[in-house]
Amino acid sequence: MSTEKVVDRSLLTQRSGFWRCFLVIKHLLGLSRKSHSTWVNRLLLVFVVNVLLIVASMLVGAGYISMQDSMAWLWSWVAVPGYEQSVVKVSPTVTMVMETIRWPRTLAAMLAGGSLGLAGALMQRITRNPIAEPGLLGINAGAALGVVAAIVFFSAEAGLPYMVGALVGALAGNMVIVIASHRVQASLSPLRLVLVGIAVNATGQGLTAMLLLTKQTVFDQFRFWILGSLAGVELARVLAVLPFTVIGMMIALLLVRPLAALQLGDASAMALGHHPSRIRLGLSVVIALLAGSAVALTGPIAFLGLLAPFLARLLVRESTHGLLLMAFGLGSALLLAMDILGRWVMQPFETPVGSMLVAVGAPLLIWLVRSQRLQPMGSGGRR
16 A cells, blocks of 8 residues: 555544644645655754754854853753752843843744745746846845835834835835736736846835935935844844744745646646746745845845755755745755854954855855856756
């Protein structure tokens, strides 16, 4: 009896509700197939790496809190009941730093990195371009324009007002691109999407530059945001963008099958009963939700939407949902690693995570251009 038949029968016979839900999810994602065991193992390895990076992010900082104090705080969270007396007492200063600075920062790196990685993978799939990234859909330009507009017209300061302006600007920029692409013809082709995106990006950058020239103080405020940094991220901001990330991930996983059909070409996708224009439209909204929430949280982060999907394609070749999950995990791991490195290399100061990623991403882009691995994305392999 095949493995899939055993899983199908177990879905009907298991009495435990939790176990039944687990088996349904496992069956829908294809984790029961033996051919997928390789990428599943790699995905589990990426998960372990993320856990280790989370611990490292909580232990490493640009301040003067020692690693022993950080370890004591972490141990106080995992202490076994009844053995609290063995836990080292943690000072209020350490508790404040860990709970209000490092923990929100770590969560922000996970969410923003994973969202950008997933958005980049979706962008490369719908355009069938291996070097496409979410910025082509007007995310960064729209977010920058939204932040500058919030500073100029509403006297916004750093924090939640920046996040609101960036998120509204990112979503608005994406909607302009989608509407403009649709009005050219009835269909929404990858080439048209990219060309309109380039035009809207240029327009957004021009409007941003005009607003920046109005006041010197506006530029002084904006230049810190544009670097892309996780410093000073508050837990309230992380929780504010969390729903957008969750909704984007859920919609992306629901559109896995149409996305896989799209890789066969528009004609093949239509023959299978899908509508390529509707798929691209829906995924464009998902990309805007994911990348827009990430940019609103951290500022523009370059190269991550390109780097994470490329590495994910090296690890997962035969599965679309595996590629998306891998891109999310690698994006989270990369941003965590770059943030840890940025806090460590210039202690007691820190380097913005956006600058660290640019330092890594520029040589990578040169390698991608010269590499024979950089091939057009089309059909081939199982989806």
